[in-house]
Amino acid sequence: MAESASAESATAQQRKSAHSPLTLKNKDQHKSPAVPQTPAPDTNDTREIASAAVAPAPAAGSRYGSLTEGPSAGAEVRPALPVTTAEPMVGAGDLQAVAEGNVVVEITIDESGNIVSKIVVQSLGPNIDAKVLAALENWHFRPATSDGVPIPSKQDVVYHFKPR
Secondary structure, three states: OOOHHHHHHHHHHHHHHHHOOOEOOOOOOEEOOOOOOOOOOOOOHHHHHHHHHHHHOOOOOOOOOOOOOOOOOOEEEEEOOEEEOOOOOHHHHHHHHOOOEEEEEEEEEOOOOOOOEEEEEOOEEEEHHHHHHHOOOOOOOOOEEEEEEOOEEEEEEEEEOOOO
């Protein structure tokens, strides 16, 4: 009978503590505050259900993620794309005195897709640079566009050279 009385007492204490903040006791009987536990939702309690309907969960995904529908902000800009290209005619003799490296040329492309300006940004010497600039004379682009209208643009062309 003593077992059933202590079991009933434990059950009553569990019901009482289910609606009060949780506290942990150490061996030294010190009370340390813990995170209050919210009781399980009661089917008769409509407050929690109503508050869930008022405050929807935040939207998933990135705020600046991909656009799935609707108009985007700003103009749609597309880069110029090469249509016709040519490689520079650089022989092994031209690369003997040169370490591995890049020739970088900044080009300006007009609304028709033609290169109107070339500036060597990184050089491997005047001989190799001249051959790269000569190859760029034969390049032609589909021009960059803003909302479908051709616009001038700039790009960097990089040629990597490695002695054999």
